[in-house]
Amino acid sequence: xxxxxxxxxxxxxxxxxxxxxxxxxxxxxxxxxxxxxxxxxxxxxxxxxxxxxxxxxxxxxxxxxxxxxxxxxxxxxxxxxxxxxxxxxxxxxxxxxxxxxxxxxxxxxxxxxxxxxxxxxxxxxxxxxxxxxxxxxxxxxxxxxxxxxxxxxxxxxxxxxxxxxxxxxxxxxxxxxxxxxxxxxxxxxxxxxxxxxxxxxxxxxxxxxxxxxxxxxxxxxxxxxxxxxxxxxxxxxxxxxxxxxxxxxxxxxxxxxxxxxxxxxxxxxxxxxxxxxxxxxxxxxxxxxxxxxxxxxxxxxxxxxxxxxxxxxxxxxxxxxxxxxxxxxxxxxxxxxxxxxxxxxxxxxxxxxxxxxxxxxxxx
Amino acid sequence: xxxxxxxxxxxxxxxxxxxxxxxxxxxxxxxxxxxxxxxxxxxxxxxxxxxxxxxxxxxxxxxxxxxxxxxxxxxxxxxxxxxxxxxxxxxxxxxxxxxxxxxxxxxxxxxxxxxxxxxxxxxxxxxxxxxxxxxxxxxxxxxxxxxxxxxxxxxxxxxxxxxxxxxxxxxxxxxxxxxxxxxxxxxxxxxxxxxxxxxxxxxxxxxxxxxxxxxxxxxxxxxxxxxxxxxxxxxxxxxxxxxxxxxxxxxxxxxxxxxxxxxxxxxxxxxxxxxxxxxxxxxxxxxxxxxxxxxxxxxxxxxxxxx
Numbered sequence: 001x002x003x004x005x006x007x008x009x010x011x012x013x014x015x016x017x018x019x020x021x022x023x024x025x026x027x028x029x030x031x032x033x034x035x036x037x038x039x040x041x042x043x044x045x046x047x048x049x050x051x052x053x054x055x056x057x058x059x060x061x062x063x064x065x066x067x068x069x070x071x072x073x074x075x076x077x078x079x080x081x082x083x084x085x086x087x088x089x090x091x092x093x094x095x096x097x098x099x100x101x102x103x104x105x106x107x108x109x110x111x112x113x114x115x116x117x118x119x120x121x122x123x124x125x126x127x128x129x130x131x132x133x134x135x136x137x138x139x140x141x142x143x144x145x146x147x148x149x150x151x152x153x154x155x156x157x158x159x160x161x162x163x164x165x166x167x168x169x170x171x172x173x174x175x176x177x178x179x180x181x182x183x184x185x186x187x188x189x190x191x192x193x194x195x196x197x198x199x200x201x202x203x204x205x206x207x208x209x210x211x212x213x214x215x216x217x218x219x220x221x222x223x224x225x226x227x228x229x230x231x232x233x234x235x236x237x238x239x240x241x242x243x244x245x246x247x248x249x250x251x252x253x254x255x256x257x258x259x260x261x262x263x264x265x266x267x268x269x270x271x272x273x274x275x276x277x278x279x280x281x282x283x284x285x286x287x288x289x290x291x292x293x294x295x296x297x298x299x300x301x302x303x304x305x306x307x308x309x310x311x312x313x314x315x316x317x318x319x320x321x322x323x324x325x326x327x328x329x330x331x332x333x334x335x336x337x338x339x340x341x342x343x344x345x346x347x348x349x350x351x352x353x354x355x356x357x358x359x360x361x362x363x364x
Numbered sequence: 365x366x367x368x369x370x371x372x373x374x375x376x377x378x379x380x381x382x383x384x385x386x387x388x389x390x391x392x393x394x395x396x397x398x399x400x401x402x403x404x405x406x407x408x409x410x411x412x413x414x415x416x417x418x419x420x421x422x423x424x425x426x427x428x429x430x431x432x433x434x435x436x437x438x439x440x441x442x443x444x445x446x447x448x449x450x451x452x453x454x455x456x457x458x459x460x461x462x463x464x465x466x467x468x469x470x471x472x473x474x475x476x477x478x479x480x481x482x483x484x485x486x487x488x489x490x491x492x493x494x495x496x497x498x499x500x501x502x503x504x505x506x507x508x509x510x511x512x513x514x515x516x517x518x519x520x521x522x523x524x525x526x527x528x529x530x531x532x533x534x535x536x537x538x539x540x541x542x543x544x545x546x547x548x549x550x551x552x553x554x555x556x557x558x559x560x561x562x563x564x565x566x567x568x569x570x571x572x573x574x575x576x577x578x579x580x581x582x583x584x585x586x587x588x589x590x591x592x593x594x595x596x597x598x599x600x601x602x603x604x605x606x607x608x609x610x611x612x613x614x615x616x617x618x619x620x621x622x623x624x625x626x627x628x629x630x631x632x633x634x635x636x637x638x639x640x641x642x643x644x645x646x647x648x649x650x651x652x653x654x655x656x657x658x659x660x661x662x663x664x665x666x667x668x669x670x671x
Binding site: 001003004005007008011012015016198199200201203204205206207208209210211364 | 417418436437438440448450451456467468469470512
């Protein structure tokens, strides 16, 4: 019976363009858009231009310009006048620019102007501002800056595996969107239950010589497998087309995917236990899934969220899945044992959703 | 006569409300039993309990000698249910639908293919086997709905209002299908809002009202027992007053603006009693004894008026 259910759900899926798009095409579109927005990693060959204006032959201006060009990720772009530079920043042609006045004298309050939109969020402005200020300080340091020995060494703390050298945007956007869209299987599960109740097919299932638990499992297993195929497709595409790397164990990646697929399917059972029509499910469940995705960092890094938001994020399974995936994708040597907390958390969420769903589920 | 379905003391409560009281019914192998009743009479609940869709609050269901509660697999394997709704996957073809429903009964592979061909042949859809169901007409979908209940060759087929919304051609096809099934030895329970369908098809009829069977027998038996001849009257004025006056001289049922009267001693005293109240009789018509009049006498309501 379960085999027939799987086959039937595959037939139905192949005929449902909307569902195919939401499960397979939409996450790919999101990956491409987000991956292209964060131009680092494979795209880092195009450094970010920083505007510069100084008087011709101003030694300090030349030093700043030279140092900017020597800084990874930046390139100096000269402007003919200070206003031309400010205008470029105001029109968002530039993220930031430096205006080095002729009478530059920090001791008397005559400072270099960093032209930047102070209204942009600190999460966006902060890294650029900090890096540009650091570059200026190195350029104008009285202590032979270019010969200065390295003072700071980045180092991963004990307990965390060392990350791979080249972390591309797709190391982040592939798991983020895979986790976000894997949960859309919950909507498909809930809609199929609502549809079968509405059309009377559910009555046929109950009238057939099939135990009720088997009728239920027969509905859930195909969606678990479809979610696994979806995750396999997205990670396969990420690795094969977008250059995403798997730094840790592939087995850990597969186990995390199985735990995530089970969790999303069980969430679908819980949603379907609340009843509702296909239209009601179609209009409410995506909102719930998107909010869960936002809280978990699927669309915006949790690192940049306030502490209380991070705490809330721990209450949704997507956070655990994302943490697990990120460790496996970027930290060399991450094995199954390293993602055991995430696997346990996802299993606990699955059990919770399944038990609550079964408790509420009305067969008749 | 072998019993194909035995319902003993079968009842269902939903909280404080009793949908079906304690119903006893035996359906004999090879017969077509019509189940009639107004909305809320308990027909669908009875059918749902008999087919294992709804768990009874009390009583027992035995299908082909197998108790549903003790061996649901064996009992359900003997039964085919055709729900009132179109219980089909519209996005799939007829073959894909029937292959899935056959699998629910453990029928796979070559045997499933044979059964699918047979069921489609019975309902006259063999030439549309590969077409997607949503491209079918309403009548064709109804016929496929029957094929889905037939594909495992059940001994007992329950058809819950199988002709709702179909064109006359498809309705005739469904009638022929039901007759052919009976000829092949399949027992059929047929519910309908159309009295003429039940009269045309069924060997016996059970009339339900208020969660109980109020009458059971052949159409001839029911008509003879309950559908006494009488008159229909339309009066101008207060119908309640006219009904009260007529009750002294016979059995009176009211349907809309019409009084149906079965006089105890001729029609003359009835007419006189009504006219004595000062009302005018606008129409008077002799009434034939039919299943419909029997139904009216038993339930006090017309079947389609409450549908």
